[in-house]
Amino acid sequence: MAILDILTWPDPRLKETAQPVTTFDETLHAFIKDLEETMRAGPGAVGIAATQVGSLQRVIIIDASSRKNVPHHGRQVLINPEITHWEGYAVGREGCLSVPDYTGNVIRAERITVEALDEAGATHTWRMEGFEARLAQHEIDHLDGLLFLDRLVSRRHDLYRRKRYD
Amino acid sequence: MSKPNWYMLTLVGRDRPGIVAHVTHALYEGGCNLGEASMMRLGGNFTMMMMVRYEGAARALAELVEPVSESLGLRLHVDRISGALHHHLEPDVRITVSGADRAGIVAQVTGALAEAGLNILNLESDVAGSEDEPLYIMHIEGQATEGIEALQSALDIVTRNGVKASLAPMDTLIG
Incomplete structure (x- = not known):
């Protein structure tokens, strides 16, 4: 086990597109262990994507279980995740291990359906909402080379945006 | 390394294109570094509040900016502040x-x-x-x-x- 170095923006590797995982072996499992240890060591972090440690494979870990009164599925390793359904939207505050000392408001879908493989390569479908849905969207964005900085909304014009999307 | 000198620069005046570019160019040429800032148009005025790091005195900083602020019709105010970067508080x-x-x-x-x-x-x-x-x-x-x-x-x-x-x-x- 090891805590991996976290890439911070503007490291160009954070803009790369990660590739699907095809081999579910011990190397992958060892990497997932390190990735999770790295997430747990990150101050306040509830999720991490492989891209953030410079590994361009489509693996994310999320764990919203630290939040009270929030529906969640506990710790999840999602491999080759795909969002197949989006519903609603909400503004929420996000920060990122790869962008230290900055947070901003981002609009995300309120409810999503995610199809993903687990560590053994089996397919699952997850319905997520609220904080957990936001978390999955934030991490899946990393796999496509996107940071929350790419999706910031103006605090000043929040209300007007709401009107337009209602 | 000695503690950096931070100033708060406030500029206000009738809005027109190019204010930010001209003011920040003068600061850059004068050896300043910008920190956190808020700039926005309020009622047809353009308002700027900027943390500026500068090793000289307040008077010298004002003199750096005055040629530009005067030509753009902006009022300038300079305060020495005790702040620093990375002191964000997270709203809840x-x-x-x-x-x-x-x-x-x-x-x-x-x-x-x-x-x-x-x-x-x-x-x-x-x-x-x-x-x-x-x-x-x-x-x-x-x-x-x-x-x-x-x-x-x-x-x-x-x-x-x-x-x-x-x-x-x-x-x-x-x-």
Whole structure:
């Protein structure tokens, strides 16, 4: 086990597109262990994507279980995740291990359906909402080379945006 | 390394294109570094508040900017400050207030919220609507030092006379 170095923006590797995982072996499992240890060591972090440690494979870990009164599925390793359904939207505050000392408001879908493989390569479908849905969207964005900085909304014009999307 | 000298530069004047470029160019040429800043158009004026790191004295900093500020018709104010970067506080509540514009909305709402423990970190407001029917809109982000429920109760009281207010907890996601 090891805590991996976290890439911070503007490291160009954070803009790369990660590739699907095809081999579910011990190397992958060892990497997932390190990735999770790295997430747990990150101050306040509830999720991490492989891209953030410079590994361009489509693996994310999320764990919203630290939040009270929030529906969640506990710790999840999602491999080759795909969002197949989006519903609603909400503004929420996000920060990122790869962008230290900055947070901003981002609009995300309120409810999503995610199809993903687990560590053994089996397919699952997850319905997520609220904080957990936001978390999955934030991490899946990393796999496509996107940071929350790419999706910031103006605090000043929040209300007007709401009107337009209602 | 000695402690950096931070100044707060305030510039205000009639808005026109190029203000930010001209002012920041003069600062760069003079050896300054910018920190956190807020710049926006308010009522046809352009307003800038900037943290500026500069090793010289306040007078010398003002002299760097004056040729540009005077040519653009901006009033300039320079203060030495004791601040530093990386002192952000994370808001945990967002409040939006809107209603027919009338004197005293801000004082009434923020007074009640302050008593209920709100520490305002960011407030932006605007007047929308029309000349005849102005609509006041205010966004606040802050810290609920005595809990969200206390703020909600305070808002419920002040919103009885025609002001609409909504409060949303902010749970910052770090991922």
